[in-house]
Amino acid sequence: MTRRGLDNPADVVVIDRLSKHYGATRALDEATFTMRRGQLLGFLGPNGAGKSTAIRLLMGLLKPTAGRSLVFGLDPWRQVKEIHARVGYLSGDVRLYRDLTGRQTVRTILHARRLSNCAEAERLAESLRLDLRTRVRHYSTGMKQKLGIVLALMHRPELLILDEPTAALDPLMQQVVYRELRAAAREGRSVLFSSHSLAEVESLCEHVVILRSGRVVAATSMESLKRRAGRQVSVRLPPTAKMAPDRPTEFVQEDFRNGLLRGRWTGPASALLNWLAALSPEEVVIQPPNLEDVFLNFYQSPADVVE
Amino acid sequence: MNVALFQKTAYEQRWLLLMTAAGSAAFPIIFLHAFDAFDFAHAEAFLNLPFVNTLIRALTGSNVSEVLNRQSLAAFPFIHPVILALGWTYVVAMATRSLAGEIENGTGEILLSLPLTRWRIYASVTGWLVVACPVLACATWCGATIGLTTGELRDTANGWSLRYIVVNETAMLLAVGGLAVLVSSLSVRRGRAIACAFGILLSSFLLNVLAAFWPVAERVAFAGILRYYRPYVVLREGGPNMTDLVVLSVVAIVTWTAGGIVFTRRDIPAA
Numbered sequence: 001m002t003r004r005g006l007d008n009p010a011d012v013v014v015i016d017r018l019s020k021h022y023g024a025t026r027a028l029d030e031a032t033f034t035m036r037r038g039q040l041l042g043f044l045g046p047n048g049a050g051k052s053t054a055i056r057l058l059m060g061l062l063k064p065t066a067g068r069s070l071v072f073g074l075d076p077w078r079q080v081k082e083i084h085a086r087v088g089y090l091s092g093d094v095r096l097y098r099d100l101t102g103r104q105t106v107r108t109i110l111h112a113r114r115l116s117n118c119a120e121a122e123r124l125a126e127s128l129r130l131d132l133r134t135r136v137r138h139y140s141t142g143m144k145q146k147l148g149i150v151l152a153l154m155h156r157p158e159l160l161i162l163d164e165p166t167a168a169l170d171p172l173m174q175q176v177v178y179r180e181l182r183a184a185a186r187e188g189r190s191v192l193f194s195s196h197s198l199a200e201v202e203s204l205c206e207h208v209v210i211l212r213s214g215r216v217v218a219a220t221s222m223e224s225l226k227r228r229a230g231r232q233v234s235v236r237l238p239p240t241a242k243m244a245p246d247r248p249t250e251f252v253q254e255d256f257r258n259g260l261l262r263g264r265w266t267g268p269a270s271a272l273l274n275w276l277a278a279l280s281p282e283e284v285v286i287q288p289p290n291l292e293d294v295f296l297n298f299y300q301s302p303a304d305v306v307e
Numbered sequence: 308m309n310v311a312l313f314q315k316t317a318y319e320q321r322w323l324l325l326m327t328a329a330g331s332a333a334f335p336i337i338f339l340h341a342f343d344a345f346d347f348a349h350a351e352a353f354l355n356l357p358f359v360n361t362l363i364r365a366l367t368g369s370n371v372s373e374v375l376n377r378q379s380l381a382a383f384p385f386i387h388p389v390i391l392a393l394g395w396t397y398v399v400a401m402a403t404r405s406l407a408g409e410i411e412n413g414t415g416e417i418l419l420s421l422p423l424t425r426w427r428i429y430a431s432v433t434g435w436l437v438v439a440c441p442v443l444a445c446a447t448w449c450g451a452t453i454g455l456t457t458g459e460l461r462d463t464a465n466g467w468s469l470r471y472i473v474v475n476e477t478a479m480l481l482a483v484g485g486l487a488v489l490v491s492s493l494s495v496r497r498g499r500a501i502a503c504a505f506g507i508l509l510s511s512f513l514l515n516v517l518a519a520f521w522p523v524a525e526r527v528a529f530a531g532i533l534r535y536y537r538p539y540v541v542l543r544e545g546g547p548n549m550t551d552l553v554v555l556s557v558v559a560i561v562t563w564t565a566g567g568i569v570f571t572r573r574d575i576p577a578a
Contacts, residue, residue: 052577061419061575085422095413095578099319111311112421151417 009073012037012159012190013058018067020053026214027053030067033209033219035192040185042201042222043194044295045211051194052092054211055163058192059089071159085113088157092164092194094148102132102139102147109151121154127176141168149177153184160184160191166200178204198295210298217298229289230266235276236283237261248275309423312431317438320401324439327397331443332450334393335384339454342380364519384451385472385538391512394443394480399504401439402487405432406570407500413578425571433488433563440480444473471547472538478555479536483508485562486532492566495576508532532558 008014013035020028028050035041045051056062057069060076060083069076071083096105106121125132128146136144145168152160160181166174181191181204195201201208208225210218218225230252237245237259247253250267265272265286276284384390409415409432418428452466487504494500511531517524518534528534535551 056575056577059416059420061416063572063574080419081422081424083422084420087420089416089420091413091416091420091577093413093578096417097315097319097414100315108311108315109417109421111314112309112423 008034010036011070012039012072013192014068014070015054015058016068016070018054018057018069019065020050020057020062021065028057029214031211031214031216033216035190035207037190038185038188039207040181040191040205041193042205042208043192043211044196044198044201044208046196048213049211050214051196051211052163053214055092055161055192055194058161059087060084086158088152088155088160088162090148090152090160090162090165092167094144094168096136096139096144096147098137099135101135102130102150105136105147106132106150106154110154113155115155118154120156121150124150124153124180127180128173142170142173145169146173149180153180156189158189160189160193162191163194164196165193166195166197174200198292210295212298225294226289228266229294230264231272231289232285232287233263233265233272234283234285234287235261235279235281237279237281245279251275308434309421309427309431312418312421312423312428313434316405316432316435319404320435320439323397323400324442327393328442328446330393331390331446332453334387334389335447335450336454336457338384338387339381339451340458343459361519379539379542381451381455381466381469382472382538382542384454385447385469385476386536390447394440394447394476395483395505395508397439397443398436398480398484399487399501399508401435402433402484403491403494403497403500403504405435406488406491406566407494408491408497410495410575411497411578415575416578419575426567429492429567429570433484433566436481436484436488440484441473441477443480444476447476448473468542468545469538471541471545474547475536475538475541475551475555478552478559479532481559482532482535482555482562485559485566489562489566489569492570492573 011034015031015033017030017032018028019026019030031050031054043051043054053062057064058071058076060080063077072086074083076083097108100108102125103118106118106125110116110118110121122132124130125146128149130143130146130150132147134143136147139147145165149162149165152162152165162181166177169177181193185191193201193205202222205222207221208218209216233251239259245261247263248267248271250271251263251265253261253263255262272286406415406429409418418432419425421428423431448466448469451469455466486507487500490504490507491497491500494503511533514524514528514531515533518528518531519525532555535554537548537551540548540551
């Protein structure tokens with residue numbers, strides 16, 4: 001993802017050197033990335049990385065200390081009304097009106113949005129197996145999360161901003177949410193999806209933004225990340241090989257012991273095969289890229305990747 | 308004003324308002340019936356003692372001669388601390404629940420993700436005060452009227468003569484409400500907002516009481532809201548005191564507007 005101009009109509013969300021400071025604490029520090037229409041964008045980072053702050057800035061709940069953000073080309077702080085008409089939002093910690101039933105909550109929010117058709121809300125509630133007749137005070141955490149998802153999706157917004165939407169859901173319900181989000185993206189709607197679960201983002205998103213300590217350390221496609229991750233390669237060399245062979249620059253050696261060479265290959269597959277053939281190995285194991293290592297690397301090291 | 312949000316607030320507040328209004332109506336009935344057995348002739352000598360007279364003036368804002376007659380006694384429930392406490396408690400509870408309470412509970416995020424300006428959200432959730440304050444004032448008036456018509460005082464006073472006090476009480480409650488809304492909009496913790504609002508109100512009450520004894524307090528007494536809530540003066544003049552009404556209305560409008568300005572410019576932190 002490259003930094004483009006702030007007025008590209010294909011960009012649903014543009015964040016340009018956006019910062020939010022609380023005294024000396026930099027919750028978000030010069031974050032920059034863009035999100036295109038119809039994109040499923042994963043927002044990754046450990047707790048306290050600044051994901052929720054970035055989301056709250058996009059929702060106009062916080063005023064930025066510096067920098068700029070645009071949603072549909074509009075300023076989230078000054079033009080909330082226009083933006084929120086096109087956005088569905090789920091906060092990280094869903095809180096609802098305890099005295100209302102699920103259905104009363106849905107109707108209140110729909111009426112506040114000057115809408116009256118509950119059909120989509122009913123469909124979503126049915127998909128998520130949520131009983132709308134019950135009072136919210138009797139809902140479990142998972143049920144509140146489901147109602148929050150219904151409220152965010154029921155008006156079929158052009159942009160969904162979801163802060164850890166599956167945190168309190170069981171795996172079955174997580175799949176239902178993933179299906180809804182994929183369907184939304186297929187219809188050309190955009191989904192900004194925050195999570196600290198790598199597997200979740202990997203299975204759902206095409207693009208990813210990784211935050212660490214308030215800074216964007218990666219804003220790229222999943223494919224690019226996988227390429228960066230490289231393949232895990234284990235090669236058992238013939239007993240005659242006493243020392244590690246010369247290796248190309250694409251191979252990062254991790255271990256060589258008892259004739260077993262282990263490492264990571266970041267180059268093209270054809271070059272790997274050519275090199276392996278020259279080694280005449282007894283056994284070769286090539287594993288798919290291990291994204292977890294890459295993410296851990298991002299979380300721990302200062303390396304930044306912004307495309 | 309967003310009708311759906313106003314209705315939501317009304318739905319949440321209905322029982323509390325009903326109970327407070329019932330209390331505000333019941334108290335004057337009981338209170339005025341308790342005065343049925345009051346011996347005015349023998350009490351007058353005691354009540355005209357300088358210290359007691361000052362005390363009465365501190366509590367009511369009027370001299371004993373004005374207070375202690377059968378007609379003006381009907382206005383006494385309107386300045387009784389129980390009625391003041393009921394009205395203030397409701398108004399402060401409502402105002403702090405609407406802003407600081409919503410932020411503290413996290414439900415404020417639902418409101419602030421709606422396609423509405425913050426001003427509109429603010430007006431929709433605090434606008435209920437415009438309904439609640441007259442209801443509470445009318446409830447006190449209804450109670451006083453019932454107490455008068457069913458008790459021994461029915462020959463000397465009637466509820467209709469108290470009608471202008473309702474206007475004064477409504478204005479006072481709206482001023483308190485505006486103040487509480489301002490405090491609430493500045494806070495993210497409801498408990499803190501309640502403590503702060505009650506601190507201001509109790510200071511106002513104390514200032515009003517001290518002004519009768521202490522010249523220094525008298526000089527700054529104009530700063531207290533209760534200075535402009537004078538049911539006996541309304542009763543004596545046979546109509547609302549326009550200066551009092553203007554001051555209370557200005558306080559209500561200025562504090563409410565200031566609360567809105569704060570709310571539209573502030574960060575909304577996570578719950």
